[in-house]
Amino acid sequence: MHPILFEAGSVTVYTYGFFIALGAVLGGLYMWRQGKKEFGLTFDQANTLFVLLIIAGVVGGKLFVLFEQPSYYLSNLTKLFSGSGFVFYGSLLTAIPVMLWYFKKQRIPTLAMLDVMAVVTCIVHGFGRIGCFNAGCCYGIPTDSIFGVVFFDQLCQARPLNVALHPTQLYEATLIFGILIFLLIYKSHKKFDGQLFILYLIIYASGRSVLEMLRGDLERGFVIQDWLSNSQFISVLVTALAIYFYVKLNRKAKLKHH
Numbered sequence: 001m002h003p004i005l006f007e008a009g010s011v012t013v014y015t016y017g018f019f020i021a022l023g024a025v026l027g028g029l030y031m032w033r034q035g036k037k038e039f040g041l042t043f044d045q046a047n048t049l050f051v052l053l054i055i056a057g058v059v060g061g062k063l064f065v066l067f068e069q070p071s072y073y074l075s076n077l078t079k080l081f082s083g084s085g086f087v088f089y090g091s092l093l094t095a096i097p098v099m100l101w102y103f104k105k106q107r108i109p110t111l112a113m114l115d116v117m118a119v120v121t122c123i124v125h126g127f128g129r130i131g132c133f134n135a136g137c138c139y140g141i142p143t144d145s146i147f148g149v150v151f152f153d154q155l156c157q158a159r160p161l162n163v164a165l166h167p168t169q170l171y172e173a174t175l176i177f178g179i180l181i182f183l184l185i186y187k188s189h190k191k192f193d194g195q196l197f198i199l200y201l202i203i204y205a206s207g208r209s210v211l212e213m214l215r216g217d218l219e220r221g222f223v224i225q226d227w228l229s230n231s232q233f234i235s236v237l238v239t240a241l242a243i244y245f246y247v248k249l250n251r252k253a254k255l256k257h258h
Contacts, residue, residue, distance in 0.1 A: 023127030060094025061086030140166025
């Protein structure tokens with residue numbers, strides 16, 4: 001669509017990076033505001049957590065990119081360190097242990113804060129997918145559907161150009177913002193701490209598994225070629241683990257109230 005937002009002299013602002021930054025700022029503000037309201041989270045704590053998660057997100061996202069296409073990126077290291085090219089699951093699975101460590105270190109209620117972070121993740125990820133759409137990455141397969149979108153710009157990563165493709169980036173953004181709205185509505189009705197984060201994982205991973213069937217970027221990697229992508233495999237594992245912890249925490253909450 002529009003991989004370059006604008007250029008000012010020698011400075012180029014990419015749309016992908018802009019939306020990632022916008023999501024990060026909005027997510028960070030929500031994290032600080034909600035954390036302060038619920039747990040007395042200080043600005044310094046929120047700022048440190050924000051920086052740690054940015055580092056974890058970048059490192060994890062890039063490591064998974066390297067894992068998916070090791071031969072290509074090892075021979076094109078500059079591509080690995082470019083502004084685009086992140087694997088969301090890599091960022092998420094790296095960020096979770098960092099969050100758990102920091103919450104324990106700062107004595108922040110872990111499960112309750114994870115519920116806050118579920119909302120934060122949706123904000124950052126949702127805007128990130130809009131960035132993906134503009135960059136043309138994470139594109140879909142060709143379609144005759146009325147939803148098909150044609151990419152013309154040579155700088156877009158989508159292929160083939162000039163052919164209607166499923167806008168899987170927008171499908172996923174819709175899924176994520178839908179989860180965000182649900183979490184914001186349901187948070188005052190949650191039955192136990194950690195419920196929002198677990199529900200986020202279950203709904204997102206399940207939806208992601210379905211959307212993967214419409215993805216056209218075959219370079220993202222497969223566990224079983226053309227049948228089970230890396231992200232679908234991770235989605236299955238995440239869903240199974242999330243359901244296990246949901247049942248466990250729900251049972252514990254029921255016993256506590258009896």
